[in-house]
Amino acid sequence: MGAMGARALQSPEMRAACVAGAVLSTVATILQMALVLAAVSLPSLRQMILPLVFAGVAAVAYGLVLTLAAMRHPAPEAPGPGSAFSLKTALIFGTVLALVLVTAAGLQAHFGGSGVLLAATAAGMVDTHASAISVATLVAAGKVAPEAAAVPILAGLSANTATKILVAAISGGRGFALRVVPGLVLVILAAWAGLLLR
Numbered sequence: 001m002g003a004m005g006a007r008a009l010q011s012p013e014m015r016a017a018c019v020a021g022a023v024l025s026t027v028a029t030i031l032q033m034a035l036v037l038a039a040v041s042l043p044s045l046r047q048m049i050l051p052l053v054f055a056g057v058a059a060v061a062y063g064l065v066l067t068l069a070a071m072r073h074p075a076p077e078a079p080g081p082g083s084a085f086s087l088k089t090a091l092i093f094g095t096v097l098a099l100v101l102v103t104a105a106g107l108q109a110h111f112g113g114s115g116v117l118l119a120a121t122a123a124g125m126v127d128t129h130a131s132a133i134s135v136a137t138l139v140a141a142g143k144v145a146p147e148a149a150a151v152p153i154l155a156g157l158s159a160n161t162a163t164k165i166l167v168a169a170i171s172g173g174r175g176f177a178l179r180v181v182p183g184l185v186l187v188i189l190a191a192w193a194g195l196l197l198r
Contacts, residue, residue, distance in 0.1 A: 001025065001164045001180075005172025015176060020066035022168065022176075023183040026059040033132050033157070041136035043146035047198075048153060054194030055157075055187045062183040116144055117152045124156025125163050131156030150195050161188045 001022050008018035030052050037045035116135060123131035135152045138144040161184050168184075169177040 001167045002171040005168050005170070005176050005180075008172045008176040012175075015172075015179070016066065016070035016072070018172070019176060019179040019183075020063055020070045022172075022180050023059060023066055023187075024063035026184065026187050027056055027063065029128060029160075030056045030059065032129060033153075036129055036133050037136050037153075040133055041140040041146070041149070044132075044136040044139045044149040044153070047146055047150040050198040051150060051154060051191040051194035054197075055191035058187045058190035059183070062186055066179070066183070116148075117155055120152035120156040121159045124159035128157050128160035131160070150198075154191055154195060157191060158188050161185075 004018040004022040004025070008015040034045060034048070034052050037048060116138060120131045120135050123134060132153045135144065135149050135156070139146050139149050164184055165177070165181050168180045172180070
């Protein structure tokens, strides 16, 4: 999100393409969440199927509209090759995940389900996957019922969406944010609608 925002700010003629890329990156987030939930706890994934499908469809639809708009502009130069792996990012993710797991277990022991919700929401501000993994791990360990997993996972995703909105506004400016934010809000509302309809 930050990279797309910065690129849009530096090259206003690429704003439509950057907005499309930023919103479509949400599809990758949703697919990755489905994969990590499947790896950690299939019962958690089953609870999240409809919310993830709804969110994915909303992201693809909004992204497609923006992509069609971006296609009206000349194709920009392709960026140079970059690294597909960042050791720093992996270490930060591992540290966040470990802290979330410990914090979630402690809060769950003291406050029950509301402790898990609080920990997942706080973790989601930093990384939505770490938040989802921590909840799914508690489900796999039998400390949280599968039926109780969806709300904290979606709370983490919602907190992460709020962070993305802030990053979009700071990194890409008002014009970028005004185009990205409706898509992000649409995706998170679709996810909650999926939870209500499951």
